Amino acid sequence: MSLSPPHPAEVQASRDAPATTWHRLSVRIIWVDLVISIVSIVPPMVAIWGFGIDVSAGQIWPLIALAAFGVLGAVADGLRWVFTRFRVTPTYVELKTGVFLRRHRSIQRDRIRSVDVEAKLRHRLARMRVVNIGAGQQASAGESALSLDALSAEDARRLQHSLLSAVEGPAEVLEASVDSELSSQHRRTTAQDGAGHESPAAAPEADEPLRIFARFEPSWCIYNMFTIWAYVLALGLGWGALWLLSTVGVDLYGFVVGLLDWDSIGWVGTTLIAVVVVGALGAVGLGINYFAENWNFELARIRSRDGTMLRTRRGLFTTREVNRDENRIRGAQISEPVLWRWMGVSDTSVLTTGLDVWSMSEPAAILPRGPISRTREVAGQVLGDPENPFHAHLRPHPWRALRRRLWWAGGLTVGLGALLTWLAVSDVLPYEVIWATAAFGPASLLAAVLAYRALGHTITDRYVITRSGLLSRATTVLQRSSVSTIVIRESLLQRRLNLRTVSTMTAAGQGGYDTPDIERRQSLEFAVQAAPGLLDPFLVPDR
Known part of the structure; x- marks a missing residue:
């Protein structure tokens, strides 16, 4: 996503800023891509020379395509390293990238709202990290404001600390902290002075959490195993195993067919066996995926330049750290899937401006899928209200x-x-x-x-609380002060039943939250209380 053109005054300010050096990404990415290219070529070579598979048979072409994909990806990373430059000034973070289409993007440092650090397995093995710098934008394209892929682990942590710290250092300190080529030598010469004391140029340690709300819970694995995605995962793994084994001459389908006498079992028995076996395999796969994604999970509050941030860390092979500015949090939402509601399963997320709620990485989610009692407690603590709004009594609908x-x-x-x-x-x-x-x-x-x-609603001193939904019953707690628009509508059937739907619109989360089928006489009262003073210019006193 490209940023809008800066104001001429901002351009002039950027020109007047002290000059700083443009830096490259970590050179380790070249060596990692070289290893990936070699590993991608090995499977087709083994299949051709080790198993004697004929290239013209057609079975080897998927492996060749996979090898070509790995080599082309490595070449693309190499070109990205050659043509990418970035720098950090006292007022801006700038990035130049692109081979055929050059782009120069910049963010004012005082507008930075999040600096997330992510590392896939290949990054962790090479001690590299991906740094995503967000400026509170709605990333509808799934792209952060600036992404640095990849820096060394030390430089990524120092850059994150310098951009989120409460006190901004001088330009030369920031430049030294992000200089990948000279970082090790710089730290050896400036970390200690002659008396053995730490010099001012040395970067401080990572922020210690002010409060830890939740940690990794192994018992929550059971809440993440039984979903409809278990069958999707099992079918995908089965198809992949069938294709992979067929390339080396193993007939997996024939082996499964020969296990039982399917004709005597009948189609009903065959269907039941397939549903149970496929579901069990998928559930085991989801359980393993839960441990891989949420290992060492931690939800904590840390200090930031503008106050505090809500930080989540998780991941076994691919680690991910997401920081959310608490000044931009407008509420929270707990969703309960209908088929697993009897287990108390729930998903928890925060309503925050500048986070893409549709992203596959789920930056708004603050907890893994877990028990409703625990998620209500944690969500209430995150909001910081003395009385947990998720424990409020909801008013039933007519x-x-x-x-x-x-x-x-x-x-x-x-x-x-x-x-x-x-x-x-x-x-x-x-x-x-x-x-x-x-x-x-x-x-x-x-x-x-x-x-x-599932219907219910109420209003407290600070929040509008509404609950609705069939497939996923969602309880939404939204700050009354963040409501920017009120929409009252009624369909033809609602008009005959004296019902209305009131929507509270905000800049956070999904943008709007409906409270359906409120009694007509109470709908206006609810709308007025949901956004104090917003509807006053449009109200007419009763005669």
Whole structure:
């Protein structure tokens, strides 16, 4: 994502700033890519020379494509190292990159809101880190404001500390802290003076946490194993194993077919065995993935330049550290998936401006999937309110909200039955499929009841608290002072039932949070209390 062009005054200020040296990324990335290229070429060579596989047979081409992908990736990293420069001045962080399309991007240091450090396995083996510098932007493209891939581990930590520390050092200290080529020599000559004392130029240690809210919990593994993604993971691993073994002449499918007499078991037994086995393999895979992703997890509050930051650390093979400016946190949300609600499973995230809520890396998530009782406690502590808002009593919604959902369930059931009947009469489907309506009807009515029971809302001194959702019941706690817009709407069916939906809009999180099916007379009162003073110019006193 490219930043908007700077103001002419900012350009002039940047020109007037003291000149600092442009630096390269760590040269270790070249050696790592060389090793990756060699490793990528080994599998096809072993398959051709070791197993005697013919290249024209077609089975070896996926391995050749994988080797080509690894070599091209290494070449791209080498070009990126050659054409990438960065520097840190007292007022700006600047980055120049690009081979055919050159880009020069910069961030004012006083606008930096996060400096995240990430390391994949190859980075950790070479003692390198990826530094992502964010300026509070909504990264809809999944790209941080500035990304330095990769610095040495020492330089990455020193750069993070200098950008987030409460006191900004002089330009020469910052330059010394990020100079990859001279960092080791600089530290040997300036870390200690003649009396053995630490000199002012030496970078301080990493920030110690002011408070630790949560650490890694091995028992939470059970909450992360039973999801629908277990089947997706198992099928993906099965297909990969089938393809890999087939390249060396091993028939995995024939081996599985020969284990049992599938004809005597029947299609019902075969389906049950497949569901159980695939689900078990996927659950084991998700359990291993939980330990790999969340090993050494820690949620803590640390000091920053503008106050405090909420920091999470996690990862066994790929480590990731995310820092969130607490001045930009506007609330929190706890979601409970419907199929695992009986286990007390919940996901916890914070509502923060400048974080991409749709990113696969989930920067807004502050806890792994865990028990609802524990996540409520931690989320309340993060918000810092004396009375935990997640323990507040929610006001139920009127029975007309249940009637609306029952109408929708009945309408969908009738529509599905009519569609299946028309397809059966047209000889597109057999008449037996009409019985699917008999199963869909009770399921839709049950879903309507569950969706109604999920409704609730209340307002405290500081927060708007709302709860709704069928597939994932979400309890949202939003600061009243952060509400920028109120939207009140009603559909045709809601109008007949005297119901309305009130949406509180904010710059944090998803941007807006709905409180559906409030009684019409209470909707305006709720909207006025949710955003104090926002609707006053539009209110007309009752006669």
